[in-house]
Amino acid sequence: MHFSLSPEMMREIIMDHYTNPRNKREVDDKNYQTIYMDSTSCIDKIYVQVLIKDNILVDVVWHGIGCAISSASTSIMSELLKGKTVDEANNILKNYFAMIDEKDFDENVLDEAVVFINTSRQPARIKCATIGYRGVDKILKGDKDNG
Amino acid sequence: MFDVNEIRKDFPMLKNKMQNHDLIYFDNAATSLKPTCVIKAINDYYLKYCANAHRGDYDIAHKVDEEYENGRNIVAKFINANPNEIVFTSGTTMGLNIVAYGLMDKINEGDEILITEAEHASNVLPWFKIAKEKNAIIKYIPLTKEGKLTPDSLKNTLSNKTKVVAIAHVSNVLGYVVDAKTLAKLTHQYGAYFVLDAAQSAPHLKLDVKDIDADFVCFSGHKMLGPTGIGVLYGKYKLLKEMDPLMSGGGMNTRFDMCGDVGLQIPPLKFEAGTQNIEGVIGLSSAIKYLEKIGMNNIEEYEKELKKYAVEKLKKLDNVIIYNENSESGIITFNIKDVFAQDAGSYFNSKGIAVRTGLHCAKILVNFLHTEATVRASLYFYNTKEEIDAFVEACKSGGDFLDAFFA
Numbered sequence: 001m002h003f004s005l006s007p008e009m010m011r012e013i014i015m016d017h018y019t020n021p022r023n024k025r026e027v028d029d030k031n032y033q034t035i036y037m038d039s040t041s042c043i044d045k046i047y048v049q050v051l052i053k054d055n056i057l058v059d060v061v062w063h064g065i066g067c068a069i070s071s072a073s074t075s076i077m078s079e080l081l082k083g084k085t086v087d088e089a090n091n092i093l094k095n096y097f098a099m100i101d102e103k104d105f106d107e108n109v110l111d112e113a114v115v116f117i118n119t120s121r122q123p124a125r126i127k128c129a130t131i132g133y134r135g136v137d138k139i140l141k142g143d144k145d146n147g
Numbered sequence: 148m149f150d151v152n153e154i155r156k157d158f159p160m161l162k163n164k165m166q167n168h169d170l171i172y173f174d175n176a177a178t179s180l181k182p183t184c185v186i187k188a189i190n191d192y193y194l195k196y197c198a199n200a201h202r203g204d205y206d207i208a209h210k211v212d213e214e215y216e217n218g219r220n221i222v223a224k225f226i227n228a229n230p231n232e233i234v235f236t237s238g239t240t241m242g243l244n245i246v247a248y249g250l251m252d253k254i255n256e257g258d259e260i261l262i263t264e265a266e267h268a269s270n271v272l273p274w275f276k277i278a279k280e281k282n283a284i285i286k287y288i289p290l291t292k293e294g295k296l297t298p299d300s301l302k303n304t305l306s307n308k309t310k311v312v313a314i315a316h317v318s319n320v321l322g323y324v325v326d327a328k329t330l331a332k333l334t335h336q337y338g339a340y341f342v343l344d345a346a347q348s349a350p351h352l353k354l355d356v357k358d359i360d361a362d363f364v365c366f367s368g369h370k371m372l373g374p375t376g377i378g379v380l381y382g383k384y385k386l387l388k389e390m391d392p393l394m395s396g397g398g399m400n401t402r403f404d405m406c407g408d409v410g411l412q413i414p415p416l417k418f419e420a421g422t423q424n425i426e427g428v429i430g431l432s433s434a435i436k437y438l439e440k441i442g443m444n445n446i447e448e449y450e451k452e453l454k455k456y457a458v459e460k461l462k463k464l465d466n467v468i469i470y471n472e473n474s475e476s477g478i479i480t481f482n483i484k485d486v487f488a489q490d491a492g493s494y495f496n497s498k499g500i501a502v503r504t505g506l507h508c509a510k511i512l513v514n515f516l517h518t519e520a521t522v523r524a525s526l527y528f529y530n531t532k533e534e535i536d537a538f539v540e541a542c543k544s545g546g547d548f549l550d551a552f553f554a
């Protein structure tokens with residue numbers, strides 16, 4: 001597999017999203033679907049909010065406490081999914097999970113999210129690198145607790 | 148003292164690698180590693196005399212009975228109690244639940260249960276439940292700025308309404324050792340019950356329940372070289388006799404008829420319903436024998452020395468914040484500056500170092516440490532100064548925590 005990003009660039013991208021998170025805000029709007037993600041084995045507690053209109057993810061925002069991996073991965077995800085159709089979003093999720101699981105995936109649809117290619121080196125952090133994606137997956141599958 | 152390099156040979160786990168480094172296990176407050184003798188004792192039970200306890204008339208069942216009850220004697224001697232005051236549980240959590248449930252009849256509306264903000268969830272939630280049931284009040288004994296519980300503070304919080312004081316002997320967050328004997332004495336002056344959570348003390352120091360004069364003491368086998376799923380509840384015999392057991396079933400009754408007339412066993416069997424964790428008792432007995440051979444005072448002294456050594460070295464680094472440098476036990480709670488605890492945890496993992504990260508107890512962290520999360524390195528007597536050197540080296544470059552993924 002070939003990547004256009006060097007490890008140094010990947011590190012920079014993660015640190016950039018960690019220190020300057022994108023789309024990190026809480027919205028108080030009933031049209032958004034909200035999901036809360038946490039885990040007993042992990043410190044991260046993250047809310048993801050998605051506004052879907054006419055089958056398009058018009059807005060993707062998030063807030064909460066998280067480590068660099070969960071914060072940066074959710075930040076990158078929010079940029080990646082914003083403006084995509086539900087089908088496109090599902091395809092991105094599918095490829096992202098495949099990458100994390102060290103399976104074949106389409107690099108082109110993941111864009112900057114490929115910086116998490118090495119997550120399996122720290123298996124305990126897989127939960128962090130997927131927290132936002134699992135949240136959106138639940139929203140798209142309609143399997144969520146609003147709250 | 149003892150030769151730590153000899154001791155390390157007894158712990159097969161220490162021969163393992165993690166992320167291609169020799170394992171440095173600094174998560175002993177979560178659970179301890181097990182020596183070969185404990186593993187062998189458990190194996191022997193399954194290989195040579197597997198049978199139930201209190202149930203059989205044949206030789207191997209008799210041997211199980213002997214080993215099981217001998218385990219009770221070993222535990223009793225270890226903490227200076229009588230064997231009939233030793234109840235086997237699944238761990239500290241179950242012990243505290245038995246105590247809270249058993250004291251329910253003695254707690255009335257408006258009575259006060261005193262705990263602290265540094266307690267482990269298992270010494271908080273059972274009391275919340277009882278308080279709700281009985282309309283009793285949970286009160287927090289104030290801690291000092293450092294997060295310590297002092298006798299003065301307890302004295303100022305006790306009142307004629309106090310029914311229970313339930314506190315940790317050693318805090319799992321900051322590692323301070325409380326003056327349990329003085330606290331018990333103060334508690335008894337108000338006629339209240341003194342419940343000691345010894346999960347973090349029994350493995351590390353000489354615990355003498357008679358000297359402390361505690362009413363109840365709970366601890367877990369797995370934090371003191373024993374297997375998981377076995378623990379001990381010590382209770383004064385008179386109190387155990389008065390208490391209603393949380394669990395009912397076989398082995399704890401002497402007779403019952405279908406009209407609901409049940410005759411209960413006397414303590415401790417009254418509290419041991421159902422088939423017990425026999426391998427657990429056998430493993431724990433072996434663990435205690437091992438600890439006694441080394442000597443609890445030696446263990447305490449050695450860990451103090453390790454902690455002091457680690458703190459002195461860590462203090463020289465300007466990127467490490469230590470939250471409990473003055474606490475007596477081998478627990479070091481810290482953060483690497485500008486690195487979220489969980490990221491530091493992965494970074495240590497990439498160096499083969501096992502530490503715990505977390506919001507160990509949200510309240511105490513927010514109120515006393517002013518941070519959302521911390522890293523905890525907790526030592527035991529098989530850890531070495533060389534391991535601490537490697538840990539300190541890792542801390543130095545902790546700012547490059549993404550090395551865990553890219554180096």
Ligand SMILES: Cc1ncc(COP(=O)(O)O)c(C=O)c1O
Pocket residue numbers: 176177237238239240241267269270315317318319344346347367
């Ligand atoms: C102070 C304290 N109390 C109670 C417990 C609960 O022990 P267990 O999970 O073995 O029941 C722990 C374990 O982390 C502890 O540190």
